[in-house]
Amino acid sequence: MGSRSAMLDRIRRACAGNGTTELPSQMPDFPHYADPVAQFRKEFEAVGGVFLDGRGSGELLEGLKTVVRASDSIEVYWESQALLRRYDIPFNRAPSHHKAGNLLLYSCHPEQKIDFPLLLESRSHGKAELARSSLSISPARCGIAETGTIVHEVTPGTGRLFSLLPPTRLVLLSERDLIMNSAEFFPDLLVDSQGSVVTLITGPSRTADIEKTLVVGVHGPKKMFVILTS
Amino acid sequence: MINTAKINRNVEAALADRQLQRNLCSTLGKSVRMRDDSVAEVPNWEELSRYARDVKLHTLSRLDHYLAMLEEKITAQGGKVIWAETGQEAVQFIVDLARQRKIGKLVKSKSMLSEEIHLNSMLGRAQIESIETDLGEYIVQLAGETPSHLLAPALHKSQKEIADLFVRNLGMTPSGDVHEITSTARRVLREHFLSAPIGVTGVNFGVAETGTIVLVENEGNARLSVSVPQIHIALMGIEKVIPRTRDLAVFLKVLIRSATGQKMTSYISCLNGPRRPEELTGPDEFYLVLVDNGRSKILADRFLRQTLSCIRCGACQNICPVYQRIGGHAYESTYQGPIGAILTPQLTSLAAAPEHAFASSLCGACQEVCPVQIEIPHILLKLREQAQREKKTKASQLSLERLVMGGWALVMCSPRLYVVFSRWTRRLWRWVGDIRGLGRFLTPLTHWYKHREIPELAARSFRELYRSREE
Amino acid sequence: MKVSLFVTCLIDQFFPEVGLSTVKVLEKCGVEVSFDPRQTCCGQPAFNSGYVDESREVVEHFLAVFDDSEHIVVPSGSCATMIKTFIPGLFPEGSSKRQRAEEVGQRTLELSDFLVSVLGIQTTGARFPQAVTYHDSCHLVRELNIRSQPRQLIHGVEGVDFREMENCDRCCGFGGFFSVKSPDVSAAIGDEKVQWIRESGADYVISTDVSCLMHIDGLMRRNQVPVQTMHLAELLAQFDD
Numbered sequence: 001m002g003s004r005s006a007m008l009d010r011i012r013r014a015c016a017g018n019g020t021t022e023l024p025s026q027m028p029d030f031p032h033y034a035d036p037v038a039q040f041r042k043e044f045e046a047v048g049g050v051f052l053d054g055r056g057s058g059e060l061l062e063g064l065k066t067v068v069r070a071s072d073s074i075e076v077y078w079e080s081q082a083l084l085r086r087y088d089i090p091f092n093r094a095p096s097h098h099k100a101g102n103l104l105l106y107s108c109h110p111e112q113k114i115d116f117p118l119l120l121e122s123r124s125h126g127k128a129e130l131a132r133s134s135l136s137i138s139p140a141r142c143g144i145a146e147t148g149t150i151v152h153e154v155t156p157g158t159g160r161l162f163s164l165l166p167p168t169r170l171v172l173l174s175e176r177d178l179i180m181n182s183a184e185f186f187p188d189l190l191v192d193s194q195g196s197v198v199t200l201i202t203g204p205s206r207t208a209d210i211e212k213t214l215v216v217g218v219h220g221p222k223k224m225f226v227i228l229t230s
Numbered sequence: 231m232i233n234t235a236k237i238n239r240n241v242e243a244a245l246a247d248r249q250l251q252r253n254l255c256s257t258l259g260k261s262v263r264m265r266d267d268s269v270a271e272v273p274n275w276e277e278l279s280r281y282a283r284d285v286k287l288h289t290l291s292r293l294d295h296y297l298a299m300l301e302e303k304i305t306a307q308g309g310k311v312i313w314a315e316t317g318q319e320a321v322q323f324i325v326d327l328a329r330q331r332k333i334g335k336l337v338k339s340k341s342m343l344s345e346e347i348h349l350n351s352m353l354g355r356a357q358i359e360s361i362e363t364d365l366g367e368y369i370v371q372l373a374g375e376t377p378s379h380l381l382a383p384a385l386h387k388s389q390k391e392i393a394d395l396f397v398r399n400l401g402m403t404p405s406g407d408v409h410e411i412t413s414t415a416r417r418v419l420r421e422h423f424l425s426a427p428i429g430v431t432g433v434n435f436g437v438a439e440t441g442t443i444v445l446v447e448n449e450g451n452a453r454l455s456v457s458v459p460q461i462h463i464a465l466m467g468i469e470k471v472i473p474r475t476r477d478l479a480v481f482l483k484v485l486i487r488s489a490t491g492q493k494m495t496s497y498i499s500c501l502n503g504p505r506r507p508e509e510l511t512g513p514d515e516f517y518l519v520l521v522d523n524g525r526s527k528i529l530a531d532r533f534l535r536q537t538l539s540c541i542r543c544g545a546c547q548n549i550c551p552v553y554q555r556i557g558g559h560a561y562e563s564t565y566q567g568p569i570g571a572i573l574t575p576q577l578t579s580l581a582a583a584p585e586h587a588f589a590s591s592l593c594g595a596c597q598e599v600c601p602v603q604i605e606i607p608h609i610l611l612k613l614r615e616q617a618q619r620e621k622k623t624k625a626s627q628l629s630l631e632r633l634v635m636g637g638w639a640l641v642m643c644s645p646r647l648y649v650v651f652s653r654w655t656r657r658l659w660r661w662v663g664d665i666r667g668l669g670r671f672l673t674p675l676t677h678w679y680k681h682r683e684i685p686e687l688a689a690r691s692f693r694e695l696y697r698s699r700e701e
Numbered sequence: 702m703k704v705s706l707f708v709t710c711l712i713d714q715f716f717p718e719v720g721l722s723t724v725k726v727l728e729k730c731g732v733e734v735s736f737d738p739r740q741t742c743c744g745q746p747a748f749n750s751g752y753v754d755e756s757r758e759v760v761e762h763f764l765a766v767f768d769d770s771e772h773i774v775v776p777s778g779s780c781a782t783m784i785k786t787f788i789p790g791l792f793p794e795g796s797s798k799r800q801r802a803e804e805v806g807q808r809t810l811e812l813s814d815f816l817v818s819v820l821g822i823q824t825t826g827a828r829f830p831q832a833v834t835y836h837d838s839c840h841l842v843r844e845l846n847i848r849s850q851p852r853q854l855i856h857g858v859e860g861v862d863f864r865e866m867e868n869c870d871r872c873c874g875f876g877g878f879f880s881v882k883s884p885d886v887s888a889a890i891g892d893e894k895v896q897w898i899r900e901s902g903a904d905y906v907i908s909t910d911v912s913c914l915m916h917i918d919g920l921m922r923r924n925q926v927p928v929q930t931m932h933l934a935e936l937l938a939q940f941d942d
Contacts (some may be wrong), residue, residue, distance in 0.1 A: 003313040003314060003319060004313040005317050006315060007315055007468075007520070007522050007526070008294050008297065008298065008313075009524075010522070010526045011294045011297065011468065011526050011529065012294040014293075014526045014527075014529035014530035014694065015290075015292060015293055015294060015529065016289055019291065020288060020533065021284050021287035022284070022288060022290040022509045023284070023285065023288040023289075023293055023473060024281050024284045024285060027281075027476065027479075027480075028277045028281050028480060029274055029277075029280045030272050030479065032607065033413055033662050035510065041506060043493065047496075050597040061278060064539055099509075127424055127458060127511070128424070131420070131424060132512075136509075144494075146493070147494040148492040148493075148494075149380075149494050154505075154509055156506070156508035156509065157508060157509075157510065157511035158509065158510060159457075159505070159509050159512055160456070160457035160509070160511050160512040161457050161458065161509030161511040161512075162455075162458055162510075162511070164450065164453055164454060181479070182478075182482065182483070182494075183476070183479040183688075185479070186475045186476050186477075186478045186479040187475060187476040188475075189440065189475040189476075189478070190297050190436075190440045190442070190502065191476065194501075194506070195502075195506060195509060196307070196501065196502050196503055196504065196505050196506050196509060196613060197456075197457075197499060197500065197501055197502070197512065198499075198500040199453065199497060199498065199499050199500070200494065200497070200498035200500075201496065201497060202492075202493075202494040202495065203495075203496055205448070205449055205450040205496055205497075206367075206448045206449065207365045207412065207449045208447060208448075208490070209364070209365040209366035209369065209382055209383070209384055210365070210369075210384070210389050210392055210408050210411060210412075211253070211256065211257060211388060211389050212256070212257045212260050212261070212317070212382070212672065213389070213408045215259075215408050215409060215412040217412075217413075217416070217420065218365055218412050218415065218416055218449045218450065218451075219363070219416060219420075219450035219451045219453075220449070220450025220453060220454070220496070220497065221448045221450075223382075225599040237883070238883055238885065241883065241885050241886045242885055245885055245886070245889055250901075256836075269845045294789055323804045362741045384762075514890035534906045551871060551872045551874060551890040551893075552883075552886055552890070555886050555890055556886055571734035587751075588750075588879070588882060588883075589879075589883060589886075590876070590879065591839070591872050591874055591875065591876025591879045591880075591887065591890065592749065592762070592839070592876055592877070592879070593839040593843070593871075593872030593876065594839050594840075594843035594844065595843070595871070595872065597843070598843055611748070611749065611751070611787075613751075614749070614750060614751030615751045616751075617751055618750070618751035618752055618753070619751075619753075624814065632752070635747050635750070635752045635755045636755060638746070638755065638759075639747065639752075639755040639756075639758045639759050640745065641741075642710075642741040642742045642744070642758075642759040642762065643741070643758055643759055643761075643762045644762075645738065645739040645740070645741060648756075655714075674878075674881035674882075675881075677881040677882070677884040678880065678881050679882075679886070680884050680885075680921070681884060681887075681888030681891075681919075681920065681923060681924075682888065682891075682916065682919025682920050682923055683918070683922040683923050684919065685715055685716075685918065685919065686715070687714060687744055687916050688714065688715055688716065688717045688718075690717065690818060691713050691717055692708050692712060692713040692714075692721065693708075693713060693736070693738050694717075695717050695720075695721060696720070696721070696724070696736055696740070699721070
C-alpha cells in the first residue's frame with residue numbers, strides 16, 4: 001500500500017497551514033407545501049409519471065388493474081409477499097408455489113386480465129428472468145413532494161435488478177411516507193436502511209444526448225406509475 | 231509570448247464548420263435558458279450556493295481526514311479502497327483485476343476521470359473491451375472521437391450524423407429518428423450489460439460519514455452498471471468527497487439545476503458497498519479507486535485550491551462565449567471551456583497547456599453561473615501570472631512581448647515619457663497618413679484589422695484639450 | 702464636492718471627447734473636477750496578460766498620483782475594476798501598500814455609479830431623441846455589480862427611446878489582448894453582439910467602456926452596420942452649455 005500512505009502524506013502536507021473554512025452548520029431552507037400530495041403529483045406528472053390516487057376504499061385494487069392493463073403485462077413481479085400483506089392485496093398461492101427463499105413472486109394474468117385474489121407463483125430471481133419481465137411492483141421508502149421523487153431501497157430478500165430491468169415500474173407510496181423535501185430525507189439516508197442501495201427515482205429513464213431532444217426509456221423503465229395509498 | 235496558435239488554428243476550423251456552429255448554437259442556447267429558468271425558481275439560490283461552496287472549501291482543507299473516513303466506512307461495508315497516485319496506477323488496477331479474473335469486457339458509465347486517464351484506450355491496449363453505455367458517450371465511442379462537453383459528450387454531432395453512424399455500425403434502418411436511435415442503443419447496450427462481468431462508473435459525491443457513493447444520471451446506465459455485473463469499480467477523484475449525507479440535499483439541488491435545469495434527475499443512486507448477503511442481486515465485489523493524478527498539487531495553493539470544488543455541472547461551458555463559438559474539441563483536452571482552462575494547466579503543467587489560461591475574454595459569465603462560486607476569471611489571471619513568471623525564469627525565452635511590456639511600464643511610470651511617447655505616436659500616425667493601411671503589416675494591428683476597422687488616434691489627447699480648455 | 706478624474710489612457714489617447722463629456726457632466730452636476738496630468742494608466746493591460754511585476758510598477762505610479770484624492774471618478778467599468786478589485790491584491794496582505802491601495806480602491810467610483818449612488822442624480826438635463834440600446838460591460842456588471850445605474854441615467858435623458866437588447870450583459874468579445882491574440886473567436890463573439898444590437902432597432906449603442914465600444918464599432922464599420930457607438934458620458938452631455 002505504498003500509494004496510500006504516499007498519497008495521504010502529500011494531501012496532508014498540501015492541506016497543512018492553509019487555514020480551514022468552517023463546515024456550515026445551518027441548513028438553507030427547503031420548500032414546504034400546504035398540500036404535499038398535490039405538489040408531489042404535479043412534479044411527478046411533469047416528469048412523465050402517471051399518478052393514481054389509491055387512498056379510497058377499493059381504489060388500490062382498481063389502480064393495480066389500470067396499471068396492468070396500461071402496461072400490457074401478463075406477468076407482474078412483486079417485490080415481496082410482505083408487500084401484498086401490507087397493502088391487503090388478496091392472493092392465493094399456486095399449487096407449484098415453493099418456499100419464498102431466493103425466489104421471486106409473480107402473478108400471472110392470461111389475456112392481461114387481472115383478477116383478485118392474485119394467483120402467485122415463484123420464479124428464479126435471475127438477470128434473464130427479470131430482463132424478460134414487463135412490470136415490477138415495489139413499495140417506496142418515501143416520496144419527496146418538492147421534486148416528485150420516489151425513494152426506493154434494496155432490502156433483504158430483494159435485489160438491485162428488480163426495479164431496473166422491467167420496462168414498466170409501479171411504486172406503492174403510503175401517504176404518511178410523503179415528506180416535503182430532500183433536506184428532510186438525506187440526513188437519515190442510512191438510518192433506516194439495511195440495504196446496499198438507496199435510489200431516488202424521478203420519472204422514467206430519459207436522455208437528451210441527441211440535439212437536446214428528450215427521449216424517454218433509454219436504459220431503465222420507460223413508464224412509471226405511482227399509486228398513493230392511505 | 232504565450233502561444234495561442236494551436237487553439238487559434240482549431241478555432242479557425244471550428245468557426246468554419248457550419249454543422250458544428252449550428253449544433254452549438256441550438257443546444258447551448260437551450261441549456262442556458264433551462265438553467266436560468268430553473269435557478270430563478272429558487273429564492274435562496276445564493277444561500278444554497280454559498281453553502282455548497284463552503285462545504286467544498288472546508289472539505290478540501292481537511293481532505294486527508296475525510297478520505298480516511300470514507301475509506302474506513304467503505305471497508306466496513308465490505309468494499310475495498312484503492313489509492314492511485316497517477317492515472318496509470320488506476321488503469322493498472324483495473325487491468326490486473328480483469329486479467330486475474332480472465333475478463334475481456336466491461337461496461338462503463340460516464341466518468342470524466344476515466345477520460346482524463348485515457349482508460350478506454352489503455353484497456354484496449356490490454357485487450358480489454360470497454361463499452362461506453364451513456365448514450366452520448368456511446369455515440370462518441372462509435373465515432374472514434376472524444377467527448378466535447380462535460381454533460382453532453384456528443385453535443386457536436388447532429389441527429390443526422392448520429393443516425394448515419396448507427397446505420398453504418400449497428401445496422402439501424404436508414405430512416406432512424408431520435409427514438410429509433412435510442413431504442414437501437416437500448417437493445418445493443420442491454421446485451422452488453424447482461425454479458426459484461428465488470429461495471430465501471432465515476433463518482434459524483436463520496437460521503438465520508440457513511441461511505442456512500444452517489445451517482446447522478448438520467449438514463450439509468452449507471453444504475454445498470456452497478457447492478458448487473460458481478461464487480462463494480464468506481465473511479466473517484468480525491469476532491470469528490472463530502473462530509474455528510476445532509477450536504478447531498480444542497481449539492482444535488484445546485485448541481486442538477488445548474489447542469490440540466492431539472493429539479494431532480496431521473497436517478498440518484500446512493501451505494502453502500504457490494505450487495506449484502508441477504509440481497510438477491512447486485513455486485514459481489516465493490517472497489518473504490520481514489521485517484522490523485524495532479525490534484526494534491528492544486529490543493530497546496532490556498533487560492534487555486536477552489537478549482538477542486540468543481541462538481542462538473544457544465545454550466546460554465548454552456549454560458550462561455552468562447553466555448554459557444556468553438557465547442558469543446560478546439561481545447562484539445564479532456565476538460566474544456568472555462569473549467570478546463572483552469573483545471574487542465576493545473577492538473578498537468580502550465581508548460582504543457584500554456585494557452586488555456588489565455589483563451590478567454592475574462593468576461594466572468596462562468597463565475598456568475600458556477601453553483602460552487604469558483605472564481606474562474608481570477609484563477610485565470612493567477613495562472614497567466616504564473617505562466618509569465620515561469621517563462622521569465624527561462625532566460626532564453628526573453629520575448630519581444632516581454633520587452634514591449636517592460637517598455638510600456640517604463641513609459642507609464644513617467645508622465646513626461648508618456649507625453650513624449652504619445653506625441654511621437656501621433657506624429658507617426660499623421661506621417662503615415664493611413665495607418666490602417668500600414669496596420670495590415672504590423673502585429674498586433676494585423677490581428678485587429680483582420681475583422682475590425684482600426685479606431686482613429688485622436689488628433690489631440692484629452693490632456694492637451696483639457697489644458698487648452700482651462701487656458 | 703471635489704473629485705479627481707482618472708480619465709484612463711485609452712480615452713486620453715483615442716477618445717478625448719469622452720473625457721471632455723465626463724468633465725462637462727460632472728460640472729453640470731455641481732462637482733468640482735480636477736485632472737492631475739501626472740496620471741497615465743491603471744496597469745490593467747499588463748496585469749491581464751500576466752505581467753504582474755510590470756503592472757505593479759505602473760500601479761505604484763497610479764497610487765502615488767491619486768493617494769490624496771477624496772473621490773476618484775473613472776469613466777470606465779474595466780479600469781474601475783482594476784483599481785477596486787485587482788490593485789490591492791498586487792501587494793502583500795497586511796502591508797502598508799496594500800492598505801493604501803485598498804483605501805484608494807474604496808474612494809474610486811465608476812462614473813455612472815458615482816452620479817447615481819453618491820450624487821443621487823436623476824437627470825443631467827440631456828436631451829437625445831434617438832433610439833438607443835445599452836451594452837453592459839463585463840467588468841462593470843459582474844465584478845462591480847453595476848446594472849441599474851447606467852440605465853437610470855439613460856432613462857433620465859429627455860426624448861430617448863431606450864430599447865433593451867437581448868443578452869445585453871453578454872460579452873462583446875473584446876477582452877483586452879484577447880482581441881488580438883484570438884482575433885477570430887473575439888470577432889465571432891462580437892458579431893453575435895452586433896446582431897443583438899441590430900435586432901434591438903437602436904441607432905446608438907451606449908456603454909460605459911470605450912474598449913468594448915472600440916471593438917464593437919470596428920466590427921460594425923467593417924460590416925457597414927448603420928449603428929453608432931456612444932459612451933454613456935457623451936449621451937449624458939447632450940445638453941447646451
